[in-house]
Amino acid sequence: MTRRDELAANLADVRARIEAACGAAGRSPAEVELLAVTKTFPASDVALLSDLGLSAFAENRDQEAAAKVVEFGGLRPEVAARWHMVGNVQRNKARSVVEWADRVDTIDSVRLADALAKAAARRGRRLDVLIQVSIDGDPARGGCPVPELSALADHVAGTGELFLRGVMAVAPIGMNPAGAFSVLADEVYRLRRDHPAATVVSAGMSGDLEDAIAHGSTCVRVGTALLGGRTLASP
Template sequence: MTRRDELAANLAEVRARIEAACQAANRSPAEVELLAVTKTFPASDVALLSDLGLSAFAENRDQEASGKTVEFAEARPDARPLWHMVGNIQRNKARSVTSWADRVDTVDSIRLADALAKAAAHRGRPLDVLIQASIDGDSARGGCPLPELAALADHVAGSGELRLVGVMAVAPREMNPARAFSVLADEVYRLRRDHPAATVVSAGMSGDLEDAIAHGSTCVRVGTALLGGRRLASP
């Protein structure tokens, strides 16, 4: 089996899971975006996934992503993918991240938001961002504590260089995913009262995407189920 065949089979299986989860939740599969998490995988895999119809890819390290996006552009010059940053960002890397990322999904503090806003000034257009919510409040894993979510959302929305498009979260390992995503759904409901344009809910990964979709996720981040075990990225 070629790598393309392997990816095609995995993609078909993931899409079937998304469709089944949407059917169970009485939702349309068109409401849920599949974001391919390509961290640690080479640009050649991204090119194959692009050939198979995917157009949104996620990276978690600036150094890896900045090179990979260039490699991909050279391999598929006519493609126009959207690149997402889904990792923690050091503020001194903000300008580099804004040079390749179409959306940053891990804004968890006012200081990071301000650094990204300053760095995004050179883009000529606002940078789309998601606020990363910490469902359990454990700062060691990143994310904005839920009681501080509204203030951070207001701050981001007030920036002319950033555009608040929604919320991202990871279910804590020690918490039942369905319970975690139920808590997130309540927070999203409250947030949208003040920011109705923040419609994206990025929640659910390879192991818990069904629970996330059942609780309103509009974007599932899939790596292992799509690409397999971790590999070394291209140089």
């Protein structure tokens, strides 16, 4: 089996899962975007996925992503791919991230928002962003604690360079995914009262996308189920 065949089979399986989850939730599959998490995988895999119809890809390290975006552009110059930053962003990397990312999905503080806004202004562009919500409030995993979400959303929306598209969250380890995404859904409902354009809910990964879709996810981030297991960079 070629790598293209392997990816095609995996993609068919993931799409079938999304369709089944949407059917169970009384939703249309068209409401849920599939974001391919391509971190640690080569640009050649991204090119194959684009051949199979995907156009949105996610990375979590600035240096790897910057090089991969350039390489992919050489492999598929005709494809208008969209790139998402789904990893933690250090403020001193804001300028670099803004150079390649179409959307940053991990804003979790006023300081990071301001750094990205400044970088976007320097480049003369407006940057789409999501606020990463910490469902359990554990600072070790990053994210904006739920009680601080409204204030951060107001701050982001108040910048001229950032466009608040919605929120992103990961179900905390040890917490039932359905319960976690139920909490997120409640917060999204409250957020949209003040920010009706914040319609994106990026939630759900390879292991829990069904629970996320049942609770309103509009974007699932899939890596392992699509591309296979990752090899550690070092022992």
